[in-house]
Amino acid sequence: xxxxxxxxxxxxxxxxxxxxxxxxxxxxxxxxxxxxxxxxxxxxxxxxxxxxxxxxxxxxxxxxxxxxxxxxxxxxxxxxxxxxxxxxxxxxxxxxxxxxxxxxxxxxxxxxxxxxxxxxxxxxxxxxxxxxxxxxxxxxxxxxxxxxxxxxxxxxxxxxxxxxxxxxxxxxxxxxxxxxxxxxxxxxxxxxxxxxxxxxxxxxx
Numbered sequence: 001x002x003x004x005x006x007x008x009x010x011x012x013x014x015x016x017x018x019x020x021x022x023x024x025x026x027x028x029x030x031x032x033x034x035x036x037x038x039x040x041x042x043x044x045x046x047x048x049x050x051x052x053x054x055x056x057x058x059x060x061x062x063x064x065x066x067x068x069x070x071x072x073x074x075x076x077x078x079x080x081x082x083x084x085x086x087x088x089x090x091x092x093x094x095x096x097x098x099x100x101x102x103x104x105x106x107x108x109x110x111x112x113x114x115x116x117x118x119x120x121x122x123x124x125x126x127x128x129x130x131x132x133x134x135x136x137x138x139x140x141x142x143x144x145x146x147x148x149x150x151x152x153x154x155x156x157x158x159x160x161x162x163x164x165x166x167x168x169x170x171x172x173x174x175x176x177x178x179x180x181x182x183x184x185x186x187x188x189x190x191x192x193x194x195x196x197x198x199x200x201x202x203x204x205x
Contacts, residue, residue, distance in 0.1 A: 011049050011059060014039050018060035023110040027118040032056065054124045061115050061128045064108060065135060071097045072139055087152035088198035091143035095194060098136055098171050100178040101187040109175040140167040147201065154203045163201070170197055 017039035021030045032053055036043040050056040075094045100106035112132060119129035141164035147153040148160065157163050174193060178185040 007049065010045075012063060014041070014046060014049060014056070015060040015063040018056065019064070019107055019111050022060075022114050023107045027057065027114050030057065030060075054122075057115070057122075057125060058128055060111075061125060061132070064111060064115075065128065065132050068097060068108065069135065076142070087150075087202045088147060088195070090150075091147055091198055092191075092195060094139060094143045094146075095167075095171060095198075096191065098139060099174055099190050099194065100182075101190060106178060106182065110179045113176060113179055136171055137164060137168040140164045140171060143167070144201070147198075152202050154201050157201060167197070170194070 014035060017035050018030050021034055021038050025034075032046055032050075033043050035056065036046040039046070046056070050059065072094055075090075075097070097105075100109040115125060116129050116133070119125040141160065144153065144160055144164055144167065170193075174185065174190050178190060
C-alpha cells in the first residue's frame, strides 16, 4: 500500500528545508534542487507541491510569519496580568518571540533578514516581507497597549504610535545585531537590553 502523505505537513517540511538553506547560504542558494536535496526529496516531489521557485519562497516566508504569530497569540491567549511578576514582564514575554534567543529563533531572524533584503529586488516577495515588518510593529504596539491598559505605562509617553515605532526599531536592530555578531549579541545581552528599554517605559510608583 502506498504511503499517504499529508500535503500540508510536506509543504511545511519543505519550508523547514528552505529556512535551513537560506540561513546558511542566503536566498540565492535556495534553488528548487538545493531545497529538495536538503529536504531529502526528489526535485519532482517539490515541484508537485510548488509551481515554481517564487511560490516556494513565498510560501516559506508566509510560513515564517505564521509561526511567529502563533507563538505570540499563545502568549496573548493565556495572559493573566501585566504586573506579575513585575511591570513589563508580559510585554517582554511577547516581544521575546521576535528575538533570536535560541537557535530556532536565530535561524528565523537570519531567514527574515535575508528575505527582506531580497524582496527589494524581487517584487513577488515584497508584499509578504512588508507583512512581516508590519507584524513586528503591530506586536510592539500590542505589547505597549497591554502595559497601558494595566496602568504600568509611564504617563509621559504621549504618542503610542511613535513609541511603537521606536520599540519595533529596537527589535529589528537587536535581531540584525545578533545575526551579524551572535557571539557578542548573546541571548542574555539581548534580553537585558529589551528589559532595560521596557523598564524605562514603566511609570514610577
